[in-house]
Amino acid sequence: MASFSSAALEKRLTELSNSQQSVQTLSLWMMHHRKHSKAAVEVWHQEFQKARTNKRLSMLYVANDVLQNSKRKGAEFDSEFYNILPDVFQHFAREDSDSQGIKAAERVLSIWEERVVFDGKYVEKLRHILRPQSTEIAKTSSSHNEPERKRKRISSPNTGSGVSGPEPTIEELVRCLSDLEQSASGDVVIRKKISELPKEFEDVGSVDSIQSKAEAEKLLKKVDEAVLLLADYNGRLTAELEDRAQGLRKLDELITIHQAELEKTEKELEKCKTKLATTAKVKKELKIHIESLPDLSLLPDVTGGLAPLPAANDLFSSS
Structure with a gap:
């Protein structure tokens, strides 16, 4: 595998495509040169700032792959990316709220949160940079709904002791x-x-057959x-x-x-x-019951055509 240099990484970033193979190949190359993590992330950041949206997405996927898969061998890349990611997500935040870049960045944040790539507070900070208004609304909604969520967790049918994590x-x-x-x-x-x-590579005995250095x-x-x-x-x-x-x-x-x-x-x-x-x-x-009741419309009309009732004086007067 070629030795590390800033120029070599710049060239590889320029040639980077959005295919899975391209992303993983560059990620593997960066992890192989983990002792140059500081210089590698600096170059990555410089190229990211100059790139267009589609290329930035591919570069974010490279960072995601490096961060997740390099943890088994050390945290060199974690600390380096930790310092620049706020600026990275600020670039995505300048795009339209429905853009592909913001949606992809949100998905990466969710993955980091689920797999604990970074601690929750830091992920929430990046999420706030990406969508400041949405996170404020979410916090307000969360505070209002917290008692209800607690009741749900306590009464949840999947609990054995009456207490569980969020559903x-x-x-x-x-x-x-x-x-x-x-x-x-x-x-x-x-x-x-x-x-x-x-x-x-699967036969240890083959080493003995090698004759020259x-x-x-x-x-x-x-x-x-x-x-x-x-x-x-x-x-x-x-x-x-x-x-x-x-x-x-x-x-x-x-x-x-x-x-x-x-x-x-x-x-x-x-x-x-x-x-x-x-x-x-x-x-x-x-x-x-309605059908059994009399139809009042069939009764004779008693409201008109009859002589007026006699007055009291008329009743007691002599003829």
């Missing part, structure tokens, strides 16, 4: 399943690369690249297993919650059916 939402499950569409196990390109690795160093370079490729894929598969387990837990919880809601709705439906039947019966009886 999962359908949106969270959909997002989790959406993330799994780009899972490591479905990465055909990387799996093909692994399947094409030389057989000597130059040949050994050449093979060592290839082995280093293979180890990096396999270690990265191993980490991604591990993360996928965790994501699938988390998705399964959310699904189980949602099934339990919606089963309880189903039973509650069925009871409400039975009550409503009973009330409907009673009301229909009253309506029927009322119609029968």
Whole structure:
């Protein structure tokens, strides 16, 4: 793998596309040169500031891949990206609120929050930079709804001791399943690369057949690249297993919650059916009663054509 230099990274960033393979290849290259993390992130930041929206998205995906997969070997990139990400999200915030860039940035923030790439307060800070008005509204709504959420958590059917964390939402499950569409196990390109690795890499005994130092160093370079490729894929598969387990837990919880809601709705439906039947019966009886009442319109007209009643004087006067 080529040695690190700022010019080499600039060239790779210029050639970066929005394909998964392109993003992962550059991410792998940066992680391989982790000892140059400070310089790498500085170059990344400089190029990001000059890039257009589509390229910025691809660069954000590279940063996301580096941050998630480099943690197993150290936190060099975490501290470097930590310092520049507020400015990065400020660039996205200047775009239209419905733009692809803002939506993609929000999705990355959700992933960082779920997988604890950064602590919650820092993620919330970036979210506030991205959508300041939305986060203020969300905080106000959250404070108003907190007592109701607490009641729901206490009475939730999926609790064993009467206390649990926040209930999962359908949106969270959909997002989790959406993330799994780009899972490591479905990465055909990387799996093909692994399947094409030389057989000597699986045979420790093949080392004894090497006769020259130059040949050994050449093979060592290839082995280093293979180890990096396999270690990265191993980490991604591990993360996928965790994501699938988390998705399964959310699904189980949602099934339990919606089963309880189903039973509650069925009871409400039975009550409503009973009330409907009673009301229909009253309506029927009322119609029968109305039909049994006399039709006042058929009585003779007593309001006109009759002589006026005699006065009191007329009743007692002699004829």
